Amino acid sequence: MQTEDTDKQDQEIQALLKDYPMPQATATFYDRALARATHEGTRRQRKRWVMAGFASAVAAGLAFWLIGGFFLATPILPDADPGIPGITMTLEEPRTVNLMFASATALDAAMLTVTLPDGIELAGFPGQREITWQTSLSKGKNLLPLELIAVSPGGGEVLARLEHKDRDRTFRLRIDVS
Amino acid sequence: MRGDHHNDENLAFERLVRPHFDRLYRLAWRLAGRKAEAEDLFQELLIKAYGKLDELVKIDEPASWLSRVMYNLFVDERRRFARRRLQTVEEGQMPGDGLAGLPGVEDPLLDRERWEKICALDAALSQLSDEHRIVVLLHDTEGYKLEEIHEIMGVPVGTIKSRLHRARARLREILTRNGTFS
Numbered sequence: 001m002q003t004e005d006t007d008k009q010d011q012e013i014q015a016l017l018k019d020y021p022m023p024q025a026t027a028t029f030y031d032r033a034l035a036r037a038t039h040e041g042t043r044r045q046r047k048r049w050v051m052a053g054f055a056s057a058v059a060a061g062l063a064f065w066l067i068g069g070f071f072l073a074t075p076i077l078p079d080a081d082p083g084i085p086g087i088t089m090t091l092e093e094p095r096t097v098n099l100m101f102a103s104a105t106a107l108d109a110a111m112l113t114v115t116l117p118d119g120i121e122l123a124g125f126p127g128q129r130e131i132t133w134q135t136s137l138s139k140g141k142n143l144l145p146l147e148l149i150a151v152s153p154g155g156g157e158v159l160a161r162l163e164h165k166d167r168d169r170t171f172r173l174r175i176d177v178s
Numbered sequence: 179m180r181g182d183h184h185n186d187e188n189l190a191f192e193r194l195v196r197p198h199f200d201r202l203y204r205l206a207w208r209l210a211g212r213k214a215e216a217e218d219l220f221q222e223l224l225i226k227a228y229g230k231l232d233e234l235v236k237i238d239e240p241a242s243w244l245s246r247v248m249y250n251l252f253v254d255e256r257r258r259f260a261r262r263r264l265q266t267v268e269e270g271q272m273p274g275d276g277l278a279g280l281p282g283v284e285d286p287l288l289d290r291e292r293w294e295k296i297c298a299l300d301a302a303l304s305q306l307s308d309e310h311r312i313v314v315l316l317h318d319t320e321g322y323k324l325e326e327i328h329e330i331m332g333v334p335v336g337t338i339k340s341r342l343h344r345a346r347a348r349l350r351e352i353l354t355r356n357g358t359f360s
Binding site for chain 2: 006009010012013014016017018019020021022023025029030033034036037038040124125126
């Protein structure tokens, strides 16, 4: 009896799995992906940083700690600028920057936006200047490692903006590229 | 001349990969489980494959090769993704995040009770490990043969069988416990 029930449930699970849905690609997605692949692939071939980047990211392991207080229990203050912290990166050499957010309370549905200057990319998001996550913060310290890659000289400021309801806080990190 | 060479390369690349786009897009979805990550994965695959065009033209079955490369990219990215984000609850459409917006919600052919069971299945899938979730989705949803999954994941067929068995058992356990199956 038990076996009959189990067999019946297995059959039903498999029938449900066959109907488990997924969306279709939008009409232009394939063309855009192809165009970007040929463009980006050529660029990456030329610079040959992809595999070297992965390996050196692990090897380098440089962690820069940007510690910012994000205490929502207190009124929001204008961004203090006691001297923006900075790092120097080597062209095409990935480097991990750890951002730490300390929160007085657990937060749901906080928005985190990382804005990158020209020539600095976030690993896994090639070509994107602004990346936004909706995220949750635990009470206490929350760590966000960002693997950055300098793909052209220049540098600039990386901004990490954390928003929750009507409050926000922006952290800045200056990047020089050698 | 260089421009002509690149155009020839681009055309050759497109001829090799485009026939497999639908299959690869579906695979990306089943691996990643959400739109943004699946499309990033698809994009990264094409970029990587373009960089290996010389190798790709010599391969008899590009679909298998591309699928395997995509799976490896997924595994690598998942490791980095886990390190990068605080806790992700973004974008929706991850297994367990609900199925709003996907085909089926408004499908009059799907009765309400069945749709609720699919939603329960979605939530149950989110409780499986990646290895179990991927095997059960590729085999039972996408219809891949065990040998094909072996080619993609690079693990023995016996291990895949075992994962499939455990994944189904775990789904049955979860769906029974939450009352989906009486």
